[in-house]
Structures are given as structure tokens and as C-alpha cells.
Amino acid sequence: MPRITASPALSRLRILDLTRVRAGPTCVRQFADFGADVIKIETTEPEDLGGAREGPDFQNLHRNKRSITLNLKAPEGKAVLEKLVTTADIVVENYRPDVKQRLGIDYASLKKINRRIILASISGFGQDGPYVSRPGFDQIAQGLSGIMSVTGKPGEGPMRVGAAVADVAAGLLAALGIMTALIEREQSGEGQWVQSNLLQAGITLLDFQAARFTMSGEVAPQNGNDHPTSMPTSAYKTADGYMNVAAAGSVIWKRLCEAIGRPELAEQAEFNSAERRAKNRKALNAEIDRALAKKTNAEWVEILNEAGVPCGPIYTMDQVFADPQVKHLGAAAEVDHPRLGKLRILNQPIKLSRTPARLASATPERGEHTEELLREVGLSDTEIAALRKKHVI
Numbered sequence: 001m002p003r004i005t006a007s008p009a010l011s012r013l014r015i016l017d018l019t020r021v022r023a024g025p026t027c028v029r030q031f032a033d034f035g036a037d038v039i040k041i042e043t044t045e046p047e048d049l050g051g052a053r054e055g056p057d058f059q060n061l062h063r064n065k066r067s068i069t070l071n072l073k074a075p076e077g078k079a080v081l082e083k084l085v086t087t088a089d090i091v092v093e094n095y096r097p098d099v100k101q102r103l104g105i106d107y108a109s110l111k112k113i114n115r116r117i118i119l120a121s122i123s124g125f126g127q128d129g130p131y132v133s134r135p136g137f138d139q140i141a142q143g144l145s146g147i148m149s150v151t152g153k154p155g156e157g158p159m160r161v162g163a164a165v166a167d168v169a170a171g172l173l174a175a176l177g178i179m180t181a182l183i184e185r186e187q188s189g190e191g192q193w194v195q196s197n198l199l200q201a202g203i204t205l206l207d208f209q210a211a212r213f214t215m216s217g218e219v220a221p222q223n224g225n226d227h228p229t230s231m232p233t234s235a236y237k238t239a240d241g242y243m244n245v246a247a248a249g250s251v252i253w254k255r256l257c258e259a260i261g262r263p264e265l266a267e268q269a270e271f272n273s274a275e276r277r278a279k280n281r282k283a284l285n286a287e288i289d290r291a292l293a294k295k296t297n298a299e300w301v302e303i304l305n306e307a308g309v310p311c312g313p314i315y316t317m318d319q320v321f322a323d324p325q326v327k328h329l330g331a332a333a334e335v336d337h338p339r340l341g342k343l344r345i346l347n348q349p350i351k352l353s354r355t356p357a358r359l360a361s362a363t364p365e366r367g368e369h370t371e372e373l374l375r376e377v378g379l380s381d382t383e384i385a386a387l388r389k390k391h392v393i
Contacts (some may be wrong), residue, residue, distance in 0.1 A: 024094035026171025069367035083380035145202025
């Protein structure tokens with residue numbers, strides 16, 4: 001079987017993928033979709049995934065890769081890994097920080113094999129410090145980073161974001177770090193150790209909410225669907241549901257007032273400045289709700305967009321993928337799985353004009369490319385048979 005070539009953009013790169021769950025695979029997917037030769041190294045014993053390998057999560061995360069099974073605890077398995085490292089540009093792992101030393105895949109060990117290697121390590125809380133031995137999961141990071149403290153309605157307790165935002169952000173930040181290290185390597189000829197973690201990824205996502213504290217000591221409260229500072233920006237009730245309206249700034253605020261048939265609100269004392277609109281948000285939202293209750297979502301989306309007021313519906317997932325703009329962007333795409341048939345999974349969201357990404361192959365079966373990859377690094381059929389007999393592969 002020839003190498004998977006999803007795109008020529010990164011086809012010169014080889015990545016050894018030692019990741020599991022979500023943050024690590026999210027990182028590696030960025031490279032796989034743009035044509036890097038990603039080798040997913042899996043255990044010789046099937047992981048207890050509860051059938052999840054066939055599910056949407058696993059299939060969405062691991063497309064465009066080749067798979068090899070390898071027992072890294074066996075000396076012969078480590079020797080095979082070292083052969084692969086000599087041919088690779090990048091190793092990505094998201095074990096607990098101490099595991100890499102035990103397996104001999106820490107940066108110091110890998111650098112001795114290949115000085116150009118880039119090791120990317122994704123962890124829950126960093127590679128050292130007081131929490132280094134704690135297991136890290138997305139929701140734990142959402143709580144520790146402060147995300148849950150600013151999510152949800154006031155007085156109703158903390159609320160997690162309805163997606164694994166810390167996991168995904170940690171993976172994307174690691175991918176960005178790898179890209180930076182690759183560019184630097186062009187000058188120095190040496191790789192380096194790239195690190196990201198779920199905790200700091202969560203803090204990074206908070207952005208201005210976190211900066212409000214670091215600069216002025218202000219602890220951001222929960223505001224539900226309201227924007228923390230720029231009002232009116234919230235979810236408002238219409239005749240048939242809810243919609244988002246974002247009318248920050250005096251110009252757009254006046255446009256909104258005209259469009260909803262309440263021009264007098266723009267000059268009303270409680271609402272005639274950004275500070276007063278934020279302070280009096282409860283009364284402001286009540287006025288807007290009353291006005292929007294007269295028409296449907298679809299009617300208001302047309303009226304407000306025509307008036308130059310940012311707005312939009314609040315979709316359920318089926319409505320998301322039925323939306324004409326989502327279809328136009330190609331947010332979902334088909335891939336052929338040899339056993340499961342045609343699957344629709346999420347497309348790569350980054351567009352390149354000359355060397356675009358594509359879904360070239362579905363998630364591989366466990367160990368599907370083991371013999372192929374071993375031959376590529378110089379092992380004979382006899383040597384491969386011996387490794388299989390010893391349960392190294």
C-alpha cells in the first residue's frame with residue numbers, strides 16, 4: 001500500500017503518533033490532514049475502547065494515518081521505535097509526564113538518536129510542578145482554569161462548556177508549537193521539546209476574561225448568555241425560539257433600535273452609553289425581548305442583517321449541518337472506510353489555496369500497516385516473523 005498523501009503541503013514530514021484520547025490526536029490530525037506521514041503507534045494488546053474505535057469520535061480524530069502495533073516495554077519493541085525515530089521529524093505524546101522516561105521517549109533520549117527530532121508533549125498540568133502527577137481531563141482543566149466560573153447563569157453554579165475546549169485547545173497549541181519549532185529548525189538544524197497543557201490552554205481561551213484579573217484584579221462573574229462587558233450582546237427570545245444579537249458600540253446600538261422599531265431606546269438615560277447599557281443589562285434585555293417577540297427568528301435574521309446588526313440563529317446540531325453557509329464551507333466531508341463504508345466526519349477547517357487538505361483515508365484498523373512500516377525501516381520478512389512470534393508486534 002502506498003503512503004497516504006492527503007496533501008503535498010507537509011508530505012515531507014514523518015510523525016510518530018503516541019497519543020490517545022483527544023488533545024494529542026487533535027494536534028496530530030492537523031499534520032495528517034495536510035499530508036504528513038503519520039504513524040500511529042498502538043499497543044499489541046487491544047485497548048478497551050468499548051467499541052469506540054468504530055464510533056464518530058475515534059473515526060473523526062485518527063483519519064489520514066497509518067497504524068503499527070508495537071510493544072514498547074520489550075527491548076525489541078524499543079529497538080524498532082528507535083529505527084522509526086531515525087526516520088522521523090516529530091514525535092507527539094500525551095502520557096503522564098513520568099511515563100516517557102520509563103519508555104525512553106523523553107527528549108534527551110530521542111535527541112541522541114536524531115538531533116533534528118521535535119518532541120511534543122501534551123499534559124494535564126505541565127511537565128513539572130506540584131500537580132505533575134495528577135491525571136488531567138478536559139473538565140478538570142475547565143474548572144481549574146476558571147472557564148466554568150464564567151460559564152452559565154448567575155447564581156446557578158458553575159457550568160462546563162458543552163465541548164472539550166481545553167483538550168482541543170491544548171492540541172491546537174501543541175500543533176502551533178511544532179510548526180514554530182519546524183521553522184526554527186530550518187536555521188539551527190536541531191529539534192526541540194514542545195510542551196502544552198490543558199490547564200494553560202483553558203486560561204488561554206479565557207483571553208480577555210483572564211486579563212481582566214491579571215491587569216486590574218477584577219474577578220469576572222457569570223453572565224449567562226450576556227457578553228461580560230459589551231451590551232446588548234446576548235441570546236434573545238423571538239416568536240419561535242431564541243437568537244443571538246450583538247449590538248456593541250453606539251453605532252450598531254442605534255441601528256438595532258431603529259430596526260426593532262424602538263428608536264427612543266437609543267437615547268433613553270439608562271441605555272445611552274456603553275457603561276449604562278452594561279450596568280442596566282436586565283432592563284435592556286427585557287426591552288429587546290419584548291420587541292423581538294413580535295417576529296420569528298428567520299424574519300429578524302433578515303431584518304437585522306439588512307440593517308447591519310450582527311445576529312444569527314441558535315442551532316441544534318442537525319440545523320448546523322443543514323445551514324447553507326456550513327454546507328458551502330464543506331464543514332463535513334465523506335471518507336471511505338473499508339469495513340464501515342462511507343462515513344461523514346468533520347473536515348479540516350483550514351483552507352490553503354494551492355495545497356489543500358483532504359480526507360484521503362479513514363482511520364486505520366489497529367496495526368493495519370505494521371509489516372509495511374517495518375519493511376520501510378529495513379526489517380526482513382524473517383525478522384518481522386520473529387517479532388510477531390515474540391508478541392513485540
